[in-house]
Amino acid sequence: MAPSRTSPDAPTVSYSLTKEQLATFDRDGYLIVPDALDPQTVSSLLKETHSLLDNFSLDDHPMTKFSTSEGSEHVGDDYFLDSGDKVRFFFEEDAFNSTGALTKPKSLAINKIGHYLHALSPPFASLLLPSSRHSPSAIARDLGFRDPRCLQSMVICKQPEIGGAVPPHQDSTFLYTDPPSAVGFWYALEDATVENGCLSFLPGSHKKAEIKKRFVRKREGGGTEFVDNEGARFPLGKGFGEIGGGDVEGEYKLGEVKAGTLVLIHGNLLHKSEKNVSKKGRIIYTFHVIEGEGVKYDERNWLQPPKEGFTKL
Numbered sequence: 001m002a003p004s005r006t007s008p009d010a011p012t013v014s015y016s017l018t019k020e021q022l023a024t025f026d027r028d029g030y031l032i033v034p035d036a037l038d039p040q041t042v043s044s045l046l047k048e049t050h051s052l053l054d055n056f057s058l059d060d061h062p063m064t065k066f067s068t069s070e071g072s073e074h075v076g077d078d079y080f081l082d083s084g085d086k087v088r089f090f091f092e093e094d095a096f097n098s099t100g101a102l103t104k105p106k107s108l109a110i111n112k113i114g115h116y117l118h119a120l121s122p123p124f125a126s127l128l129l130p131s132s133r134h135s136p137s138a139i140a141r142d143l144g145f146r147d148p149r150c151l152q153s154m155v156i157c158k159q160p161e162i163g164g165a166v167p168p169h170q171d172s173t174f175l176y177t178d179p180p181s182a183v184g185f186w187y188a189l190e191d192a193t194v195e196n197g198c199l200s201f202l203p204g205s206h207k208k209a210e211i212k213k214r215f216v217r218k219r220e221g222g223g224t225e226f227v228d229n230e231g232a233r234f235p236l237g238k239g240f241g242e243i244g245g246g247d248v249e250g251e252y253k254l255g256e257v258k259a260g261t262l263v264l265i266h267g268n269l270l271h272k273s274e275k276n277v278s279k280k281g282r283i284i285y286t287f288h289v290i291e292g293e294g295v296k297y298d299e300r301n302w303l304q305p306p307k308e309g310f311t312k313l
Contacts, residue, residue, distance in 0.1 A: 016135075017142040025143070026239075029206030029269035032255060036134055036262035037187060041127070046189050048123040049155050049283055053107040056089050063100070064090055081217065081224070084151070085116045085306035094162040104162065108281075111164065114154035115303065118287055119311060124153060128313060136185055137313035139264070140289050143183060147292035149310035151175065152303055155189075156284050158197045163276030168202070171288060172267030174215045176301055179232035181291035182267030188257045189283045197276040199263065200252040206268040207239050209248040216300040224302050231296075234268065289313065 017025075017033075025031040037045075064079045079088060095102055095109035102109050117124040128136060128150065140148035152175060157163065172180040192198035202209075210233035213226045234240035248270060255263060265271060267288075276282060290297060292310065 016138050022142060025264060025266070028201070028203040029266040030201050030203070030255070030271070031264040032257060033262040033264070034258065035260050037260045038133065039260065041134070042189055042260050044123045045127075045187075045285055046283065048121055049113070049157075049189065049285075050107070052087070052089075052113055052121070052155070053110055053157075056106070058106060061089065063096075064088075078222075081222075081302065083115045084303045085119075087113060087117060087120050088115070089113055092157075092159055092162045093164055095159075104159070108159055109162075110157055110159070112154050112156045115152045116306070117155065117285075118150050118153035119306075124285065128311070134262075136287075136289070139185075140183070140313055143264070145181075145183075145289060145291055145313075146294070148289045148313040149292040150287050150289055150313055151305070151310045153287035154285070156286065158273070158276045158282035158284070160196075160276060160279045160281050163197050163282065165197070165275040166273045168270045168272045170209060170211060170268055170270060171265060172211045173213055173226075175267070175288050175290060175303065176211065176214045176229070176231070177290050177295040177297050179295060180211050180235050180267050181295050183289050184263075184265035184267070184286055185289065186263040186265055186284060186286045188259050188261045188263075189285055190259050190281065192255070192257050192261075192282050192284065193278075194254060194256060194274075195276075195278040196280050196282040197273045198257065198282070199255040199271055199273050201255060201265075202248065202250050202252050202270040205248045205250065205270040206266040207234075207241070209268055209270050210234065210241070211268060214300070215302055217302055219300075240268075 021031055062079045064077055090111050091109050092111040095104050097103050118128055119125055126132060171184050172182045175182045211229050214229045215224060216227055218225050
C-alpha cells in the first residue's frame with residue numbers, strides 16, 4: 001500500500017514537550033517537531049559533516065559498506081564493531097563497481113558516519129550541552145526517562161542516486177535493553193522529501209509490534225547475527241502488547257520534513273525509507289537514548305559502551 005503524504009503536525013519546542021505532543025508520541029510512536037534546531041545550528045552541523053566527508057583518509061580504510069539487510073556479512077568486521085567510541089565512515093553498497101572500485105568521489109559515496117560524534121565532534125557534542133537552546137535531555141525526561149543515556153550517534157547521508165533503501169525495522173532490535181527503552185532522536189540537516197528518501201512510519205505499531213529479534217555479536221568466531229529475543233518484547237506501561245502477536249500491517253505515513261526538524265522515534269515503531277533516486281542528498285543527524293536505570297543492556301549487543309559508559313544526558 002502506498003504511503004500517505006500526511007504527517008501529524010507538532011508545534012515548535014525548545015526545552016520541553018507539550019501535553020499534546022506527548023499524547024501524539026504515545027498514540028503514534030513518533031513525533032515531528034519542526035524548527036527544533038535553529039538555522040545557525042543546522043549550518044554548523046552541515047559544515048562539520050562536509051569537513052568530515054572531505055578530510056577522512058582512504059589510505060587505511062577497509063572500505064566497509066553499510067547495509068541493513070540481514071544477509072550482509074560486513075557488519076561483523078572489526079571496523080564496524082569497534083566504532084562505538086570512534087568516528088568512522090561506512091560506504092553505500094552501490095558506491096562500488098563490479099571490480100570493487102569507487103564510482104563516486106569519496107564524499108558522495110559514504111552512507112553514514114558513526115558512532116561517537118556526540119562526544120568526539122565539538123559541533124555535534126554541543127547539542128547536548130546544558131547551554132544549548134535545544135535540550136535533548138529535557139525532551140528525554142518529558143518522555144519518561146529517569147537516567148537518559150546517549151549512544152550510537154550518526155550522520156546518515158542518503159547520497160544522491162545511490163542512497164540505499166532501508167526496510168521496515170525497529171530500533172530496539174539493534175539497541176536492545178530489557179525491557180526495551182530506546183528512542184531515536186532524528187534531526188534533518190537538509191529537507192527530507194519523497195524524492196530523496198524521507199522516512200515513513202507505521203503509526204501505532206510501537207504498541208503492537210514485538211521486538212522479536214536482536215542484532216547481536218556472535219558468541220564464537222566474531223561477526224554479528226540476528227537471534228530470537230528471549231527477553232521482554234515491549235516496554236513497561238499500559239497499552240503495550242495488549243494487541244500483539246503475528247505481523248503488524250497498515251498504511252505507512254510519509255514524514256517529509258524541513259531542515260531543522262526533529263523526529264522522535266519509539267524503539268518499537270516500525271519505520272523505513274526508500275532509495276534516494278534524486279540528484280539531491282538527504283543528510284541527517286541521529287542518536288539514540290536508552291534508559292540507564294532499571295534496565296539491562298547486555299554484552300551481546302553489537303554496540304558496547306566505552307570504558308566511561310554511555311553518555312549521561
